[in-house]
Amino acid sequence: MKRPDQDIMKYFSGVEEDEVRLIWEKARRKDQSGESAMDVNPEEEWALLQKRMQTARRPVRGVRPGTIRSRRPASKATAAKTYAFITVMAAVLLGGFVMWYxxxxxxxxxxxxxxxxxxxxxxxxxxxxxxxxxxxxxxxxxxxxxxxxxxxxxxxxxxxxxxxxxxxxxxxxxxxxxxxxxxxxxxxxxxxxxxxxxxxxxxxxxxxxxxxxxxxxxxxxxxxxxxxxxxxxxxxxxxxxxxAWRNQGFYFSGITMSEVAAELERRYDSQVVIQNEILRDRSLTIYLPRPGELDSIIETICFVTNCRFEEEQGTIILY
Amino acid sequence: MTKASDYQQWASKIRASDQKAFHDLFVDSYQPLMRYALNFVKDTDVAKDILQDVYAHLWDIRDRLDEEKSLKALLYRMVKNRSINLIRSRRPVRLDDVAPAEQPSEEMSPVSIRPGGDDLLEKQLSEWIESLPPRQREAFELSRFEGLDHHEIADVMECAPRTVNNHIVSALNTLRVQLKQWKSERENRE
The missing domain is CATH 2.60.120.1440 (Jelly Rolls)
Incomplete structure (x- = not known):
């Protein structure tokens, strides 16, 4: 990005603005690792990916629903041929529909x-x-x-x-x-x-x-x-x-807090955000056979992991 | 730099199993993502594997892509998560694994023969950026080097866009103070 986001610039004025622009312009990646990224040819990697995806796709099983045959009168008349043609078409369409279904x-x-x-x-x-x-x-x-x-x-x-x-x-x-x-x-x-x-x-x-x-x-x-x-x-x-989930319970066995948050989000159809980085990777083991409301679970979890939480417009924030 | 709208157009085409759009996205995003992965893993072959996994997974979940959400942010998040997982699963790290990766930072060779003011400033800035608090640094780098907007950064860092704002403003303030100090030291010397 050539210059900082507008949202950012409004925090600075006068000399500060110039300094921020200078910092933005002069900022460089430190390590040289970026250089080796350029040595990799994306097209070669694309070919590898295609190969991998081909082998991952397992062969389709030879299952087919009852084959549908049209009964076609062996007539010599043109009208009959037309009729036969229509029958075949109808059968094909029906067959197609059955396959689709x-x-x-x-x-x-x-x-x-x-x-x-x-x-x-x-x-x-x-x-x-x-x-x-x-x-x-x-x-x-x-x-x-x-x-x-x-x-x-x-x-x-x-x-x-x-x-x-x-x-x-x-x-x-x-x-x-x-x-x-x-x-x-x-x-x-x-x-x-x-x-x-x-x-x-x-x-x-x-x-x-x-x-x-x-x-x-x-x-x-x-x-x-x-x-x-x-x-x-x-x-x-x-x-x-x-x-435990079959009775609306939870059993977290050594999974990370971010996975716990994802599970709570799904179960309660709500937002649970963890702002503390260390907390996010912390693992939790807890068995809640009858958990009740989301608030009370969050309270229990915070008690166990020694974190705090607040609710903001329906989103629960842990920190 | 690829526009955000390109990514969203690709997203809806890939959702519909469009191989060509997938290829375009791959070719366009590969090198930036590679560079991003190398921030974590420092080894091109490992980074290649991570990217293969990311793109293969993206194709697997294409029917579940959310067009409302940024595809670019999703890619960065997948690369980040997989890199971190890989690092974590490799612990304890064997010493000979680490040694080559750390050499460049120890060398600290003089950057150029004639350290003009600007070159020196660039070098200084890199060091200051590196010593920022991790979350501030991550937000700043994603914005400056990867060109992600604040909503995308929020997606990658799994926090609120407002928090991203705060991180970047704090980072810039820290850097400004260091810049000022550095400038006055130089002036005193001259």
């Missing part, structure tokens, strides 16, 4: 500040935490079973059902009859997906390294993220705590 993704979401529960006919039950979204194809019931989750959800799957796959930003979870929780928030800086199994069995695989996968035992948790591309060693976990 089956493959255009459907999604269900829990808006910020709300929870959503959903049942499928085959007994699969899903509960979504605030600010989460689950996407699937309408052909879900007929064999093509791929769900995509952004956020956090609890699944109950009757044992008789066929297996299906839940995909998140970093993980692939293959499901048999079971009850489990997946947590995978888009704003998590590590893109972490945490899987907690209540009972039954699930397979957790990394999206980035699909060959690394583990079977999880009931009462255990594991996760994958950008740093842990293979699922980490499963740890025993208190499932009541891990599933």
């Amino acid at each position: 089956l493959f255009v993704p459907v999604s269900m979401e829990a808006p910020r500040g709300e929870f959503t529960t959903f049942h499928w006919d085959d007994g699969i039950r899903v509960e979504l935490n605030s600010g989460s979204r689950l996407t699937w194809n309408r052909s879900f019931g007929n064999g093509h079973r791929n769900l995509r989750l952004e956020g956090e959800a609890y699944f109950e799957v009757p044992p008789s059902g066929k297996s299906f796959i839940v995909e998140t930003q970093t993980a692939m979870v293959e499901v048999l009859g079971t009850r489990f929780n997946i947590r995978s928030w888009a704003d998590d800086p590590d893109g972490r997906t945490t899987l907690t199994l209540v009972d039954g069995s699930v397979r957790l695989a990394s999206l980035l390294e699909p060959e690394s996968h583990i079977m999880l035992q009931p009462g255990h948790t594991s996760h994958v993220d950008y740093h842990n591309r293979a699922p980490v060693e499963p740890q025993p976990v208190n499932t009541d705590q891990a599933l």
